[in-house]
Amino acid sequence: MTDANAGASTWTLNCINLSSSDIPQSASLLKQACLDSGFFYVINHGIDQDLMEEVIVQSRRFFGLPLREKMKLLRNEKHRGYTPLFDEVLDTANQIKGDYKEGCYVGAEVPEDDPDAKKPHFGPNLWPSEEILPRWGQTMEIFHNQALNVAKVVARIIVLALDLEADFFDKPEILSKPIPILRLLHYEGLISDPSKGIYGAGAHSDFGFITLLATDDVPGLQICKNKDAKPQAWEYVQPLKGMFFTLHNFLTEHNNLTTILKTNILSMAIWYIAFIVNLGDMLERWSNWRFSKASYYRLYLTCCFFASFCQIYTNLYIYIYIGFAIRSTLHLVIGNGQERYSIAFFLEPNHECLVECLPTCMSKENPPKFPPILCQTYLAQRYGDTHADLDVYRKEEV
Numbered sequence: 001m002t003d004a005n006a007g008a009s010t011w012t013l014n015c016i017n018l019s020s021s022d023i024p025q026s027a028s029l030l031k032q033a034c035l036d037s038g039f040f041y042v043i044n045h046g047i048d049q050d051l052m053e054e055v056i057v058q059s060r061r062f063f064g065l066p067l068r069e070k071m072k073l074l075r076n077e078k079h080r081g082y083t084p085l086f087d088e089v090l091d092t093a094n095q096i097k098g099d100y101k102e103g104c105y106v107g108a109e110v111p112e113d114d115p116d117a118k119k120p121h122f123g124p125n126l127w128p129s130e131e132i133l134p135r136w137g138q139t140m141e142i143f144h145n146q147a148l149n150v151a152k153v154v155a156r157i158i159v160l161a162l163d164l165e166a167d168f169f170d171k172p173e174i175l176s177k178p179i180p181i182l183r184l185l186h187y188e189g190l191i192s193d194p195s196k197g198i199y200g201a202g203a204h205s206d207f208g209f210i211t212l213l214a215t216d217d218v219p220g221l222q223i224c225k226n227k228d229a230k231p232q233a234w235e236y237v238q239p240l241k242g243m244f245f246t247l248h249n250f251l252t253e254h255n256n257l258t259t260i261l262k263t264n265i266l267s268m269a270i271w272y273i274a275f276i277v278n279l280g281d282m283l284e285r286w287s288n289w290r291f292s293k294a295s296y297y298r299l300y301l302t303c304c305f306f307a308s309f310c311q312i313y314t315n316l317y318i319y320i321y322i323g324f325a326i327r328s329t330l331h332l333v334i335g336n337g338q339e340r341y342s343i344a345f346f347l348e349p350n351h352e353c354l355v356e357c358l359p360t361c362m363s364k365e366n367p368p369k370f371p372p373i374l375c376q377t378y379l380a381q382r383y384g385d386t387h388a389d390l391d392v393y394r395k396e397e398v
């Protein structure tokens with residue numbers, strides 16, 4: 001039984017600025033983060049905040065559809081489309097039913113008549129119709145392309161962190177035709193109970209090369225830095241409040257997380273005081289509807305407060321975690337009763353890439369822990385092990 005629980009402590013992650021010109025420093029921060037926990041935040045990644053919010057809004061719309069509509073887009077054998085509640089069981093030893101989450105897979109759009117469409121994970125996407133969810137497919141495609149670029153930038157920093165040749169991942173057999181998979185996730189507001197085997201997402205390590213994870217500000221993600229420890233110790237990795245609270249665009253000026261946090265908390269406090277001062281005054285005035293200039297000004301401040309609040313509410317936080325040698329740090333999701341949305345983007349290498357221990361990660365004293373395996377073989381195993389058999393749904397239809 002794992003020890004994941006609501007009282008888990010919180011771990012602060014290193015923060016990598018993807019726009020920094022000091023690449024060696026980014027590489028060394030990244031290396032330290034990978035040695036410490038395997039997770040880090042990325043900032044200044046180039047994906048527009050509006051686009052990220054649009055993805056979450058579209059995700060909310062999708063998961064808000066009636067189940068029968070979502071089931072029309074049920075995941076196919078290419079792993080595109082809707083995955084209902086319990087479709088995935090990530091930790092069979094500790095979960096009773098499966099993950100209390102629903103998801104939607106979006107891959108690279110490969111038309112049916114393209115020879116590559118025969119490969120697993122490649123093919124056309126399953127889009128909801130334009131009448132039901134306008135601009136849905138377009139939004140996902142744009143985000144998909146941008147997330148792929150971010151993952152490639154991260155890969156370039158990883159190369160340096162691992163003392164590999166600069167073009168190591170540029171070899172045609174590694175990332176020339178990678179398998180990029182976007183997955184929208186929705187956790188309905190259930191309280192997890194690990195003692196009863198109830199988890200938002202069971203303990204697991206990701207299957208691929210790099211995962212980018214953007215979440216709203218509802219906490220839930222926990223990591224276990226040492227999977228072999230007994231008992232395992234789980235720590236929350238917090239979506240840092242206000243991290244993208246960029247009314248004043250702090251992120252371009254400060255790379256230091258503590259500064260960002262303090263500045264934003266201060267700024268929140270100022271808005272908050274403005275709000276409290278206003279409320280009493282405005283309630284009084286609302287009774288006779290006479291507003292002085294000062295009241296207009298205060299009203300403006302109050303609206304700003306609400307706008308900031310809404311912004312924080314929909315804020316997105318990007319974590320990255322890395323599956324070096326095809327095992328990422330163990331992590332899970334604990335539901336705290338609040339609804340939660342996240343966007344995972346998995347970058348896997350080419351189908352035929354031989355996944356094996358990297359040359360700079362082994363020595364005579366430290367031989368590879370796993371035998372080499374083809375990427376597509378490994379993915380087929382892991383997807384097969386963790387997802388429901390599609391026959392289950394066919395039987396339900398009968």
Ligand SMILES: O=C(O)CCC(=O)C(=O)O
Pocket residue numbers: 183185201206213215220221331333342344
């Ligand atoms: O939703 C989350 O925060 C984590 C999702 C996750 O770990 C996964 O999809 O592999």
Ligand SMILES: [Fe+2]
Pocket residue numbers: 204205206331
């Ligand atoms: Fe994961």
